[in-house]
Amino acid sequence: MLRLENINKQFKGQQVLNSLSFEIKKNEMISIMGRSGSGKSTLLSIMAGLQAPDSGSIVFDEKQLGVLNEESLASFRLHNIGFVFQDFLLMPSLSVYDNIYIAAHPRKDIAKTIKHQRVTDLIEKVGLASKAKQRIDKLSGGERQRVAIARSLVNKPKLVLADEPTGNLDASTADDIMSLFRSLHSSIETSFVIITHDEHIATLTDKTYQLTNGSLQ
Numbered sequence: 001m002l003r004l005e006n007i008n009k010q011f012k013g014q015q016v017l018n019s020l021s022f023e024i025k026k027n028e029m030i031s032i033m034g035r036s037g038s039g040k041s042t043l044l045s046i047m048a049g050l051q052a053p054d055s056g057s058i059v060f061d062e063k064q065l066g067v068l069n070e071e072s073l074a075s076f077r078l079h080n081i082g083f084v085f086q087d088f089l090l091m092p093s094l095s096v097y098d099n100i101y102i103a104a105h106p107r108k109d110i111a112k113t114i115k116h117q118r119v120t121d122l123i124e125k126v127g128l129a130s131k132a133k134q135r136i137d138k139l140s141g142g143e144r145q146r147v148a149i150a151r152s153l154v155n156k157p158k159l160v161l162a163d164e165p166t167g168n169l170d171a172s173t174a175d176d177i178m179s180l181f182r183s184l185h186s187s188i189e190t191s192f193v194i195i196t197h198d199e200h201i202a203t204l205t206d207k208t209y210q211l212t213n214g215s216l217q
Contacts, residue, residue: 001026001191002047002159007056009042016042017053018214024159029185029192031202034211040195043211044161047193048081049073061158078106082152082190086164088144092137096128096147099136104154115154122150125187126180142173149180153190162194166201178204 002024009017016039024030034040045051046058049065058065060080068076090099097119104115123132126146136144145165152160162181166174178201185192194205202208209216 001061003059004047005057005059007043007046007053007058009039009046009051009053011042015214017046020056020215022209022216024191024193026158027185027189027191028207029181029194029205030207030209031194031196031205032209032211032216033196033199033202036197038211039214040211041163044163044193044195047159048077048083048161050077078155080158082155082157082160084145084148084152084160084162084165086167088141088148088168090136090144090147090151093135095133095135096123096139097132099147100151100154103151107155118154118156119150122153125184126150140173141169142176145169145173145177146180149177149184153184153188156188157190159191159193162192164195164197166196166198171200174198174201 005021007017007020008015020043032040032043042051046053049058049068052066065073065076091102094102100119100122101115104110104118107115123129126149128143128146131139131143136147139147166177169177181192181194182204194201196202
């Protein structure tokens with residue numbers, strides 16, 4: 001599904017990614033570990049087409065991302081990729097429902113009734129049906145991350161990229177979030193890439209890579 005070939009990336013003369021190649025298959029859940037500053041977030045950005053590598057290619061369903069302009073890349077992300085962040089990046093003054101719906105709003109190819117149904121279904125799947133109208137700033141950290149996960153899935157992406165999704169949560173809540181990831185992964189055809197520094201979290205994925213010296217092992 002997603003294939004990275006000989007990816008190289010430098011920052012201020014420092015080689016961050018070094019001839020990195022790997023593949024994410026359909027409906028696969030993988031984790032990527034590495035020390036702080038090893039390039040994990042940079043790699044995630046390159047997978048999403050948010051950053052261009054210095055050299056190498058990114059192929060998504062046989063489509064070369066490197067030949068797409070910014071408008072085409074934005075459309076590609078909207079249709080194919082969901083994001084989950086450590087800091088949630090939700091709108092605190094909006095409701096659970098509205099924070100999820102806002103991610104689907106730009107899709108002109110989906111009717112409003114279908115968007116509504118998707119949002120409603122996802123709110124139920126992440127266990128927040130009773131809090132659909134609750135403002136985000138009234139929720140716990142774990143509940144906010146559940147909203148963020150639902151938001152990442154509302155456009156039915158082929159790939160979800162999660163950057164330290166349990167980094168701001170206590171151990172028990174982190175386990176709950178990973179259980180939710182596993183449950184959703186088993187019921188939908190979406191691949192997940194989870195960046196984490198937590199070895200326990202990594203053991204809950206299908207496969208774990210270590211990012212060391214710019215390469216995955």
